[in-house]
Amino acid sequence: MHVADTIALSLKATIESLFSKHGLSLSRIRGQGYDGDSNMQGEFNSLKSLIMKENVEAFYVHCFAHQLQLTLVAVVKNYIDIASLFNLVSNVLNVVGAYCKRWDLQRETRATKVVESLSNYKIQSGQGMNQEIGLKRARDTRWRSHYGTLLNLISLFASVINALEVVEEDGSHSG
Incomplete structure (x- = not known):
């Protein structure tokens, strides 16, 4: 069987x-x-x-919901501004996630900010709170994954900018 x-x-x-x-x-x-x-x-x-x-x-x-999902993604891709946004997000994920050094930098920056915020009582601590999050890629078959990608990018924005600045700095010294 x-x-x-x-x-x-x-x-x-x-x-x-x-x-x-x-x-x-x-x-x-x-x-x-x-x-x-x-x-x-x-x-x-x-x-x-x-x-x-x-x-x-x-x-x-x-499944109607699955067909609707695929239709929604296909329609959204025809709107240049939205397609450009997700293309840009994909490029940022590729650059930041391309090397372990950059990813580690992003994680360290985020962890430092969480520790600072906890010590300054800007955020609360507790079970399930302040979990490490990653930059996940969107999948066309799940519209919610696009939403999750954007939420994580917003949450990690400062860390991502920091990693991109390091990439820029490394690039300006490489040639």
Whole structure:
């Protein structure tokens, strides 16, 4: 048995258990929708096909939210200002994250600022607070990742500027 088959059977068993817990059954499903992953919607041994074997009326529709996500990203990329913003953010992430030295500098700067702010009572301490955050890249299949990328860049802005200044300084001495 392939891994995908095992996953699909496990998902089906989990769904059957959840349905049973709430007094529902697979035989009453009229629609199913999820992303295009092969173990979810493939023709053979996918969750879709396993459910369809039990209930031919359980029509499958590719996940509307996933389609909307991909459409949103495609439309946004057609707006030059927005596309330019994300292109610039991507370039900044590439430059700052390209070398360990630069990344370490950014992390050290952020850690120093957190320690200073804690000692000056500008920020509070506690479990789960002031966690180290990184500069994560946006992914087209998840609009929320674009949002997360921008939030992290804003939070780390001073550290990023510091790293870019070091890059500029290194560049002016290299040639």
